[in-house]
Amino acid sequence: MNGSKLTPASYTVDIAGQPTELPIVAINDRLAISLLMVIDMGVGFGGRIGKALAARLAEKKPDIVVGAATLGIPVAIEVSRHLGLDQYVIVQKSPKIHLGDALVEHVQSVTSSGSQRLLLDRRAIPLLKGKRVVVVDDVVATGSSLAATLKLVRQAGAEVTGVGVILTEGHDWRKVLGADAALVTGLGHIPQFTIANGHATPDPATMAAAS
Secondary structure: OOOOOOEOOEEEEEEOOEEEEEEEEEOOOOEEEEOOOHHHOOHHHHHHHHHHHHHHHHHHOOOEEEEEOOOHHHHHHHHHHHHOOOOEEEEEOOOOHHHOOOEEEEEOOOOOOOOEEEEEOHHHHHHHOOOEEEEEEEEEOOOHHHHHHHHHHHHOOOEEEEEEEEEEEOOHHHHHHHHHHHHEEEEEEEOEEEEEOOEEEEOHHHOOOOO
């Protein structure tokens, strides 16, 4: 779309009982998404979603929370806080110097171009080995990042008891995650959009399943 504006410009989604307006942005000439940038949503939003996800994940009795950089970091912090946990573990994307011998999984997501690597610092393994873990993130769309995170956590010897996300997007993630899709709980759902003549229309196939 070369930066062209779409109509409508935004999509309103219910997130844990509160309407939230998200901008619609083009991924390519045919596909658009409603974009949640949790780092721009403010402290109040972070606290609210952290409390709501913690309430859903508490029954999983986690020992520790794992999140994925970058947008999953505030989610991990707030969920940990509301679960009464102090430590959390972040799976990284940047190959920092202390991650030279990290556990690595390759991943490709709908909002990132090219292949990325997810890295788990080996120094985090003692925090995870033999522990009950919940994995959290902002949005699950293709499911590839989440699948890679789950694989890393299990390589570290942890038991994944639940997954919490702010939003589920479409349904492609279900096939990618397979049986692990049953672990996922979200606070809201967003469709993907098809673009025609500058207009973005929700793809019926990506709408929330009937309850």
